[in-house]
Amino acid sequence: MNSIGETTLLIDLNALEHNYRFLKSKLAQETKFLAVVKAFAYGSDMVTVAKKMETLGVDYFAVAYVKEGILLRNAGIKLPILVLHPQHINFHELIEYSLEPSLYSPKILKLFLEVAKDKGQTAYPVHVKFNTGLNRLGFWENDVDYIAEHLRDRKELKIISVFSHLAASEDTNEKSFSLTQIETFKKISKELNQKLGYAPFRHMLNTSGIINYPEAQFEMVRSGIGLYGYGNDKAIDGQLKPVxxxxxxxxxxxxxxxxxxxxxxxxxxxxxxxxxxxxxxxxxxxxxxxxxxxxxxxxxxxxxxxxxxxxxxxxxxxxxxxxxxxxxxxxxxxxxxxxxxxxxxxxxxxxxxxxxxxxxxxxxxxxxx
Incomplete structure (x- = not known):
């Protein structure tokens, strides 16, 4: 006798918990964990997944766009939410719903600073993304002075993290490139800390990075696909459970x-x-x-x-x-x-x-x- 009756996507929260605990086991106890729940939690159910992850003790969430963060806030999610690809048109709503933007270019930094000033913000939390080789979004290494000059003495914004993204963390043939990215990121974050006069926390590793480059976990890691049961490696996939x-x-x-x-x-x-x-x-x-x-x-x-x-x-x-x-x-x-x-x-x-x-x-x- 058929048990579903129609096309159905089953979402197993026990599997989600298993995957989270497996990934956490690869980290130092003090390392923060950011759960990526963009794209409706990789096609599952963003609100249900986020609520489960909140009970499991994650430190942060990440979404791609502001509307995804608003959905989580309206569902009662209280944890910090990083918006990875915010658009200028949504900045007022972003602040209204206490979401935290990734600032990835001079234009975006300038525009968000203007909105924050207009809305009377003080030390509003922002994250600064650097491009170390993925060539998708991010400031360049030589933008450190620009960022420091624009934010060091401004009361409206406070950089709480700097981050980057590995381009090929799952590919062992690209290990040299990944290690170069990591070293570049270390250099950038050190220089920015010196110019700001304080040290935002750092994060660079995605799921495959957690597995292959645990020495670069810094203060936080970000996991998306791994939480949902896939590690971009047959051996790792065998230790994860599809959600x-x-x-x-x-x-x-x-x-x-x-x-x-x-x-x-x-x-x-x-x-x-x-x-x-x-x-x-x-x-x-x-x-x-x-x-x-x-x-x-x-x-x-x-x-x-x-x-x-x-x-x-x-x-x-x-x-x-x-x-x-x-x-x-x-x-x-x-x-x-x-x-x-x-x-x-x-x-x-x-x-x-x-x-x-x-x-x-x-x-x-x-x-x-």
Whole structure:
């Protein structure tokens, strides 16, 4: 008897706790822990995850945009929230909801300073990001003087952290580059401390950094994907537990004759008698077209079934010729087996993408609350 009845994303809070404790075990006791809950907690449930992490004792949260931080504040989250990519248009709301911006360029620093002054702020907490090689966001090393000159004697803002981001922390072939980034960050933060006359706390490590460069944990680390069960390494993945499991059911079973086609554009044509199962999820639910045509696969009654034909907006079809199954049976899209990483790899992408792609219309069910 099917236990879900419809396409459902199960969110296991026991797994979340396990992953948090595993990552914490790699750190010094005094190192602060920032939980990254952007993108709806990597496609799961941002409020539920944040509330659980608060009870577990994390020190900080991070989101990408101001509206995500507002959602958490409206849900009652009290911990500090770092906004990694704030936009000028949202600065007034950012202050209204006591969110903490990442200042990553001269323009953003100047604009936020103006808003803080306009709103009568004193020592408003800000974080300054430096670009040490990812080349995405961040001040350059030679901007230290500019930052110090603009903030040293200003009452409106107070730098409480400086941070950077490793570009390839999971890739051991890039160890030399990562170590150079770490040394550059050390030099920058030391110089900034001297010019400011005080020492903001530092953070640079992401999930893979925690595993591969624990000596650079500084005063805080940031973890996103690791909390949700993926460590960008098979050995680490084996010690983590997937938080999200995507399940669905078989809506209908078809008997396909030789030379019959399946799906739009007749993308699949059968070479012999086959049995197909139609599942109620598609690219509107986050399963992109790149998983079609025997690239993606799901698990039905312990066996793998390949996606055949093009992925439709609301449906996919899978080959169940050699699987004993019936309409209404449960289907595992990803979770423990296959994992989101396995499922994503079948279409040459990564777990981050499939996890964050799952549509809001997919039912969320919290287990082990």
């Amino acid at each position: 999200a499991t995507l399940k669905t059911i078989i809506s209908q079973i078809h008997k396909i004759e030789p030379n019959e086609s399946v799906g739009y554009n007749r993308a699949f044509k059968s070479d012999h008698y086959r049995t197909t199962a139609t599942l109620p999820l598609g690219h509107a639910d986050g399963i992109g077209r790149h998983y079609g045509n025997q690239k993606g696969h799901v698990r039905i009654n312990g066996k793998y079934a390949s996606v055949i034909g093009n992925v439709c907006m609301d449906m996919i079809m899978v080959d169940v010729t050699d699987i004993d199954c019936k309409e209404g049976d449960e289907v595992v899209v990803f979770g423990q087996n296959p994992s989101a990483e396995d499922f994503a790899a079948s279409a040459n992408t990564i777990s981050y993408e499939i996890l964050t792609a799952i549509s809001p219309r997919v039912k969320r069910v919290i287990i082990n609350p």
